Amino acid sequence: MRVLLFAGGTMEEDFFSAVTEDDYLIGVDSGAYALIEHGYIPHLAVGDFDSVTPEQKDDILLHSVEWKSCDPVDKDKTDTEIGLESALEKQPHKIVMFGVTGTRLDHTLSNIYLLERACEEGVEAEIIDKHNKLFVAGRYTKIEKDMYSYVSIIPISEKVKGLSLKGFVYPLDNACLERGQTLGISNQIKGAYGEITVKSGHILVVKSSDGKV
Amino acid sequence: MRVLLFAGGTMEEDFFSAVTEDDYLIGVDSGAYALIEHGYIPHLAVGDFDSVTPEQKDDILLHSVEWKSCDPVDKDKTDTEIGLESALEKQPHKIVMFGVTGTRLDHTLSNIYLLERACEEGVEAEIIDKHNKLFVAGRYTKIEKDMYSYVSIIPISEKVKGLSLKGFVYPLDNACLERGQTLGISNQIKGAYGEITVKSGHILVVKSSDGKV
The missing domain is CATH 2.60.120.320 (Thiamin pyrophosphokinase, thiamin-binding domain)
Known part of the structure; x- marks a missing residue:
């Protein structure tokens, strides 16, 4: 199984053309809303949903198969790290992350390091944005x-x-x-x-x- | 002495307001032209100048105090790494890098790791872009x-x-x-x-x- 994770970073229309019927879809925070907006049902929505409006949050909770709420203030992991851990729990053959890069380089960088985490667990993982495709190489x-x-x-x-x-x-x-x-x-x-x-x-x-x- | 390095990444008008009379200015590739365009004379221009027009290259060579040309094809270091090494040779108290982040995450990342090189040499160095200020912390x-x-x-x-x-x-x-x-x-x-x-x-x-x- 392949997991596609959509987070709250810079989003491009053509990211959604990657989705197939067989994919397990994880929406992280406003990434969950982006999936719903494009006609997809997140199998799992993760986040504190502080980057969406109350109406969008209602939509996410209504249209997602499952959701995992995070404490918006006191948490030790970013929503995307929790999303990646949820992805790894599904024991997929591949994880593709969209919307995990953008103007905030702290988030961009920590998301890039999540690729190393996946590599250590033996799961192929990549980040795709408008200009780049990134992954950590195995042996x-x-x-x-x-x-x-x-x-x-x-x-x-x-x-x-x-x-x-x-x-x-x-x-x-x-x-x-x-x-x-x-x-x-x-x-x-x-x-x-x-x-x-x-x-x-x-x-x-x-x-x-x-x-x- | 403080060294300001301007490279060929995403450039913002207000980066240039940081320049003072006492700064040593390094322009890397099209960053050298950006300095000249804004009325500044690079003390050193570094690069293969493949990202500027022949006329702009002439301007760079004419208006820079010194220049260091790199082989455009067979080189073991990016222009920005050569620029940083030139900055370190000046034994400055601080290096500030502008235009070293952008859409190409390979360049952005390798430039971020240059901060670690400077830190190891005991020189305070930071990257400034439109949304972020980055540095490697000392002890x-x-x-x-x-x-x-x-x-x-x-x-x-x-x-x-x-x-x-x-x-x-x-x-x-x-x-x-x-x-x-x-x-x-x-x-x-x-x-x-x-x-x-x-x-x-x-x-x-x-x-x-x-x-x-």
Whole structure:
């Protein structure tokens, strides 16, 4: 099963075209309302719903299969972290997160780190926004060439060892990369696919297309 | 001395109001042109200048005190990393980076990690964009309450130990936080200032105001 999670960040119309009948849908806060607005029923709505109007909150509670309310003030986790934990409980083969990036870089960053949590539990997870697709690579990852021009490799562990890139314009063979090094930015896949191998440490893979930074 | 670095990300008019006579100005790629456009002379222009027109490149070379050209294709560092290294060579008391965030999350993230590099070299460094101010905290950091509503604490090391927050709405005493935990998101300073102490590991501090994620 695949879980699609829609949160309260920057939302794009075409995010919803990803939804299929078989997906389990989690709406986080105003992301739950966005799902309902687009004609989808969240299987689970999560949040304190402080970013929607009382009428929208009523709609969410009425139209969601289940909901999990969070204390709006004293809570130790963001709504999106609670949403991701709920997603992991479903033991899906994949989690895709939409609306988890935006102008507030604290939320954007902490949501990116949630990808590492999913990776540690062995679940494939990715974030998609208007310009980027992000995921944390496992020990071996094969990446198909697609619409994105660039594939960047960013160490999020202090040190990444045994990093090999095959099928890339700038290959690497058993390299060591430290967090803060920008060597892996703006690489490109040469043929139909690229292969990434990592012996220890976590790397974030960011597929992106050109634009301002 | 303070170094202000302007790079090619999302630029705002009011970034330039930060410039004073005493600042050393580094323009990275189209950021160098943005400085010139606003009537400032970059002390150093860095980049392959592939994101400006040939006429703009001529202007940059003509109007900058010094320039450092990078190979546009085969290079191991982003222009901004080279810019930051040039900034560190000046042994400033502070580095402020503008135009280093934007739609491409690979660049945004790798620029955020440059803050950690500066912190390791004992230089105070921050990133300012339209919605956020970011810096990596040292062992002890005092934060004045200002226009930003929220102060988020994000572990970028795998584990952060001995984390204490005083003067915050949600205080912490000698806590351990792991990367991926969202406990530190959306804290607030209670009085005139807050104090952060960290015994080991690095945390990113993100000041932000409300908006979409």
